[in-house]
Amino acid sequence: MRGFSELIDKLLLTSSRNRKIDILCDYFKNTPDPDRGFALAIITNSLELKNIPISKIKEIVRENVDAELFALSYDYVGDLAETISLIWPYKENGHLPQISKMISILKNIKKDELSKKIQTFLSIANETERWALIKLISGGLRIGVSSRLAKTALAKFGDKKLDDIEKIWHGIEAPYETLFKWLTNLGPIPEIDLKKTFNPMMLANPIEENDFTNINSKNFVAEWKWDGIRVQIILDDFNIKIFSRTGDDITQTFPEIKCLQKELVILDGELLVGRDYIPMTFNTLQQRLNRKKVSLKHIDDFPAFVKLYDILYLNNEDLREKNWDERRTILESWYYKNKNRYFDLSKIINFNSWKNLAEIRKNEIIDDQHEGLMIKSKYSPYISGRPRGHWYKWKKDPKTVDAILMYAVRGHGKRSSYYSDFTFGLWDGNQLSPIGKAYFGFNDNELKILDKFVRNNTIKKFGPVREVEKTFVIEVAFDSVNSSTRHKSGVALRFPRIKRLREDKPIREVLQLSEFKLEFL
Amino acid sequence: MKWINENLYISPINTYIDPSKPVENAIITHGHADHAKPGHKNVLATKETINIMKIRYGENCAENFQELPLNNTLKIDNVKITFYPAGHILGSVQVLAEYRGEKINFTGDYKTKKDKTCENFEPVRCHTLVTEATFGLPVFQHPNEHNEIKKLLRSLQLFPERPHLVGVYALGKAQRIIGLLRQQRYDKEIFIHGALEKLCNYYIKENVFLGKFSKTNLKTKQEYQGEIILAPPSAIKNVWSRKFEDPIICQASGWMSIKQRAKQSLVELPLIISDHADWNELTDYIKLTRAENVYVTHGREEAIVHWCKMNKINGLALSLSGREEEEDL
Numbered sequence: 001m002r003g004f005s006e007l008i009d010k011l012l013l014t015s016s017r018n019r020k021i022d023i024l025c026d027y028f029k030n031t032p033d034p035d036r037g038f039a040l041a042i043i044t045n046s047l048e049l050k051n052i053p054i055s056k057i058k059e060i061v062r063e064n065v066d067a068e069l070f071a072l073s074y075d076y077v078g079d080l081a082e083t084i085s086l087i088w089p090y091k092e093n094g095h096l097p098q099i100s101k102m103i104s105i106l107k108n109i110k111k112d113e114l115s116k117k118i119q120t121f122l123s124i125a126n127e128t129e130r131w132a133l134i135k136l137i138s139g140g141l142r143i144g145v146s147s148r149l150a151k152t153a154l155a156k157f158g159d160k161k162l163d164d165i166e167k168i169w170h171g172i173e174a175p176y177e178t179l180f181k182w183l184t185n186l187g188p189i190p191e192i193d194l195k196k197t198f199n200p201m202m203l204a205n206p207i208e209e210n211d212f213t214n215i216n217s218k219n220f221v222a223e224w225k226w227d228g229i230r231v232q233i234i235l236d237d238f239n240i241k242i243f244s245r246t247g248d249d250i251t252q253t254f255p256e257i258k259c260l261q262k263e264l265v266i267l268d269g270e271l272l273v274g275r276d277y278i279p280m281t282f283n284t285l286q287q288r289l290n291r292k293k294v295s296l297k298h299i300d301d302f303p304a305f306v307k308l309y310d311i312l313y314l315n316n317e318d319l320r321e322k323n324w325d326e327r328r329t330i331l332e333s334w335y336y337k338n339k340n341r342y343f344d345l346s347k348i349i350n351f352n353s354w355k356n357l358a359e360i361r362k363n364e365i366i367d368d369q370h371e372g373l374m375i376k377s378k379y380s381p382y383i384s385g386r387p388r389g390h391w392y393k394w395k396k397d398p399k400t401v402d403a404i405l406m407y408a409v410r411g412h413g414k415r416s417s418y419y420s421d422f423t424f425g426l427w428d429g430n431q432l433s434p435i436g437k438a439y440f441g442f443n444d445n446e447l448k449i450l451d452k453f454v455r456n457n458t459i460k461k462f463g464p465v466r467e468v469e470k471t472f473v474i475e476v477a478f479d480s481v482n483s484s485t486r487h488k489s490g491v492a493l494r495f496p497r498i499k500r501l502r503e504d505k506p507i508r509e510v511l512q513l514s515e516f517k518l519e520f521l
Numbered sequence: 522m523k524w525i526n527e528n529l530y531i532s533p534i535n536t537y538i539d540p541s542k543p544v545e546n547a548i549i550t551h552g553h554a555d556h557a558k559p560g561h562k563n564v565l566a567t568k569e570t571i572n573i574m575k576i577r578y579g580e581n582c583a584e585n586f587q588e589l590p591l592n593n594t595l596k597i598d599n600v601k602i603t604f605y606p607a608g609h610i611l612g613s614v615q616v617l618a619e620y621r622g623e624k625i626n627f628t629g630d631y632k633t634k635k636d637k638t639c640e641n642f643e644p645v646r647c648h649t650l651v652t653e654a655t656f657g658l659p660v661f662q663h664p665n666e667h668n669e670i671k672k673l674l675r676s677l678q679l680f681p682e683r684p685h686l687v688g689v690y691a692l693g694k695a696q697r698i699i700g701l702l703r704q705q706r707y708d709k710e711i712f713i714h715g716a717l718e719k720l721c722n723y724y725i726k727e728n729v730f731l732g733k734f735s736k737t738n739l740k741t742k743q744e745y746q747g748e749i750i751l752a753p754p755s756a757i758k759n760v761w762s763r764k765f766e767d768p769i770i771c772q773a774s775g776w777m778s779i780k781q782r783a784k785q786s787l788v789e790l791p792l793i794i795s796d797h798a799d800w801n802e803l804t805d806y807i808k809l810t811r812a813e814n815v816y817v818t819h820g821r822e823e824a825i826v827h828w829c830k831m832n833k834i835n836g837l838a839l840s841l842s843g844r845e846e847e848e849d850l
Contacts, residue, residue, distance in 0.1 A: 012780060013789050065659070066831065072824045073660045079781050086660035086778060131780070410758070410787070417762050464785055 001096035001125065003031055004039050005132035011043075012143040020145060024153035028180070034100045037175025040154075042099075042136060044147035047174050049106050052114065054138045057084065060118055065089060081138065084122070085130035092123040096133070100175060106137065158183025163200075166384045170247050171197035195236045195264055198247040199312060200384035202268075204374060204391035211392065212354045219378055221324070222349040222357055225371040225393055226307050227282045227480075228272035229289070233306065235261040242271070254304045255294060257342045265334070268310035268382075270346065273302040277344040281368045283482050307346040308335060309374075312382055320382040327382065349373070357394075365396055371479070372396045398477040399520060400499055401426070404507050405472040406434055407465050408454040418447055419454035419466065422498065424474060425489070428513045432470060433489045435513070441477065441497030449501060473505040474498050481520045489513055491521065524620050527839045529627065529651065529818070531618055534597045536565075538616055538627050541841075548602065550629025551613035552577065552692055565589055567604060569612025569727060573692065576719050591640060607631035608642030609796050610693030611724060617645055625649040626810065632795065633802045634666070638693075638700045638729045650812035651839075654820030655797040656775050663775055663799040669792045670701045676769060676790055677747060684745040684765045688754035688772035688788070691717050693796050695751050696724045698773050699731045701794070702749070712737045712745070714752035714761070742766045754786070775799070804828055 007027050014020050024043075028036050041047035061070060061084050070087060077083040097105065109117055122130055135141050151169065155162040160183060171192025172179055181187030231250070234241040238260045242251045254271065272279040273288055280302065288294070288302050311331040312320055319327050328348075335345050351357040361373050372395035380390035403424035411420035425434040442450065450472075457469035477499040484492035491513075511519075525531050529538040536546040543560030550556055550566075552573030557566075559582035564571065568588045575582065589595050591614065594603045599621065604614040609630040616627040626647035633642045656663075677685060689695040695717045702711065711734040713721060718736060725731055737750055745765055756762065757770060772788045775795025783791040798806065803825060807815055814835045817825050822838035829836025 009780070012784055013791070015787065015789070066827075068827050069659050069824055072821070072827070073658045076658055076821065077660055077779055077781070082780055083660060086662070089659070127778075417758060417760060 001099055001102055001129045001132060003027070003035070004042075004099040005126075005129040007039065008043075008132055008135070008141060008143050009128050011145050015144075017149065020149060021153045021156055024145075024150060025157040028154070028157045028183075033177050033180055034175030035098050037177060037180060038100045038103055040150060040176055041174030043141065043143075043145055044150050045140070046147075047103070048139055049103070049137055052106060052109070052118075052137050054080070056114065057118065057134060057137060060115055060122075061087070063115075064119070081131050081134035084134050085125075085127045088122050088130055090119075090123040092120065094124040096121060096125055096129055102133070102136070154179075154183060158185075163384045164189065166200035168192050168197075169200070194266075194313070195234065196241075198232060198234075198243040198249075199266065200247070201230060201232060201245055202310075202380075202382050202384060202391065203386040204376075204393040205386055205388060207375060207392040207394045215389075217351070217354050217357070220375050221378055222351060222360075223309070223346050223374050223376070224349070224365075224369070225374045225395070226270040226272060226279065226346065227369060227371045228270040228279060228285055228307075231269055231271045231306065232312075233257075233259075233267040233269065235259055235265040235267070237262065253288065253291060253294065256299050257304060257306065259338060259340060259342065261338070263315040264313050265315070266311070266313040267306075267308055267331075268312060269306040269308040269343075271304060271306050273304050275303065277305060277307075279369045282480070286482070305342050305344060307344050309346050310382060322381065323378060324376055324380045324382075325378045361394060361396070367396070370396065395479065398479055398495075398499075399481075400475055400477045401516060401520075402473050402502055402505060402510050403435065403476050404432055404470050404510055405450075405453070405468055405474055406432060406470065407467050408450075409465050411439065415447075418451045420447060420451070422450065422474070424476060426511050426513045426516055428489070433513050435487075435489045435491055435516070436476065436478070436493040436496045438476060438496045438498050441499055442501070446498070446501055449503075450498075471507060473502040473507060473510060475500040475502050481517075483521055491517060524623075525618070525625060525651075527816075527841075529839075529841070531600060531620075533620060534600045536597070539629065547583075548616055549574070550607065550616060550627065551610055553610070553630065553690075556629065559583070563587065565595070565602070567591065567612040567614055570614075571612075572723060573612060573720070576723055577692075592643075605643045605645050606640035608633060608636055608639060611639045611696070611727060611729065613639060615643075615645060617647065623648050625651060626812075627651045628653055628806075630655065630797055631806075632798050633806065634663075636697060636700075636796075637704065638696045638724060644806065644809050647810050647812050649814040649816065650807060650810050651816045651818060652803065652807065652825070653797065654803060654817045654822055654825045656795065656799050657803055657817070657821035657825040659800045659824070661775060661778060661799045662801060663778070663795050664793055666701060666794045667705065669773075669794050670698075670705055672790065673702075673749070673771060673792060674705060674707060676771075677749070680769060681747040682767075683747065684768040685747075685749050685790070686757055686762060686765060686768040686770055687749060687751050687792070688757050688770070688774070689717075689751050690774075691753050692720050694773055694794070696721060696729060696731060697796065698751060698792075698794065699734065700729065703730060703732050707749075708732060709748070710735060712748055712750040714750070714756050716753050716756065717751060737764070807834065808832070 010023050011020055065087055073087050074083045125133060151165050152162055154165055168190050172190050178190040182189050230245045232243045240259060242254055244250050273285045274280045284302055311327055314330055375392040375394060377390050403426055405422055406425045407423040408419040409421040411418055421439040423434050423437050425432040453472055454466055454468055458466045459469055460467040476496050478493040478496040480494045482492045483490060524533055536548060537544045538548045539550055539556040540547050545562045547561040548565045549570050552570050557574050559578035561583045563585045564583040565587045571586045589604050591604050591606055594601050601619040603617045607613040607615045607629050609632055615629055618625050624647040626645050630653050631642055635641050689698055699711055713734050715736055769789050770787055771790040771792055773792040773794040775797055777783050777791030777793045815829050817838050818841045826836035826838050
């Protein structure tokens, strides 16, 4: 446990992305199998120890520490794993088992020996090991390392392509010994079971002004960027699996979607709700997401369907190396053969020049249904990740609103001496109500101005948060607004960023929240 | 509590201990800003505390200064006052007041661990103990300070190209860190923020060995690679820190045992080094004094009062105002 606990301690306290990658590479290099694989699984949240409830751990601590002192300490420290690691009163000699051994002990621990074992472990451990052990049991490390970052570190460690790691990632399991064999050039790339495995999706880059001069419109096709959730559908042996863009299995959330195929077919599309293939708003779709149980009424009120974009496999054949236009032909012929009410083709938009496409984008976009346009090269293979030069997204113009700067927090890494995370708000009667947070969009010079304003106009501090004089107006750009019950203002902005500083603007000219809702919601 | 009250006022001699506002007669336990304020008429303190006050607030920050050396007793009317070393910073004392046979000891801020930059703590028996409780929760158990300093030195070896910027309080902590580094035979020049200079010079004058140090405004970015630079935590959060390239932010403080707190302050290398008593020191000392009454001036009062109750000692929280936690100390 020593190595693992030191690893996650270092990762927690490091804010630089590159440095985190280096720390992980070092660990992979200096740690044998299967320990490094289990550590990887924990960091990427691919391993859960569900058998020990955290309430049991609390109970064990309360048996050994005065309850009142524990409560006061927990209240002060705020993090359970930290509180227990610091307050545990006993020290015994010995060494904790390695991480892989520890996991197997914890997984197979019997109820009647649980208390005694855990107590012994807590006493043998040093503070950081105790902290790591409790994090391990409670799940969710929250040390600021995404699984993407961990995979990036793996790619660097093995000098392999991140895309190749993404391709196999969802088909391999802890302790990833075949993966590490391949990364250290001691074995071939691991084989995976395609039928069960999510294949990371191909994503688009935002189109830039000079792209239009550099790419030939004749080589590209366009389709609407539908405002739903991107999904991958795997059909095989009369089964269906639906994965979200991040690889989460969401089949259970949309049980109505069915399609029976004997041989393997993998489709890429946008999941939407609506009738007759006419999508309802994204807000409506959200009614269907994150629900464990789906009622028939829900399915009736908000029926789901998929606009098909692409096809990756047909009858066990991998189509990803083929050009987009070949795949499209295959997709269309599959679609007409297997047509059912849950599938629709995402239609191709005809255009003859970028100017023509710009007009279509301007005149034909439907705000509630489209996020913008997708522009795809006719010759693009299907490559996981965000390869350059193949697919572009041309989002609809952002909406903007002038808002008043209210709070600021210092940033991380390079920006750690700057106030660079800003909360802004609109009027709600005579009060200001925060409507969102933004930490980019400004240039370096604007950041300096904002930072200086925050430092010179702080009226209150709440820990790291500074409340500022309500005099500074900023223009905020955002993609859309959703109604939200979680935020006091009742709205949540999608993708907010600071577009311009409007120091000249009087704060009385800023909108009322009610006016804002009327206009955008 | 008949002859002292909750504001640390000793009524028979009309004298306050560490008053937060200007008063006629003040006894000052040590030079930190939340204990030593300017503007009193008469100040009784150790020579070092008086000098520190003069350095920070000017020669005339009180009308009269009276020195009382350690372990000497001064009789004022019917009250006997004796200073015992508190081991907190240079010149820091506990104040023992005796009146009609009853002894009350005011700890001020203290630590019982050895510290080469000041007189070591001496325990005192008393009937009533008036104690601090900055780290008065059982989660605070400060580790060995030499091991913490070794962490800093190890990091310097590991990242010889990065400046190590260590957040320290200007009085006491800065000099202790330098001293601890010297004890580990770190004999390179140490760089300090301007706010630390006068006090470091004063420590040297009092024969505390700090070795070679200099201010940070002399060099280019490259010249700070792999060097140790000490600065107040506020300067590290400030524009000042932009003069260093890719620094490792360290902080030396008892609070650093809480990882989330270190993370929140963007500290990459926390050094758990404190000039305050931790939970064990606080509770051990209460037992050692055999005090029947314990009054807690500031800090985590609730937990200490609760512990007193568990140990059948009268505990009471005074919750003195104006004892803010010196920022990030």
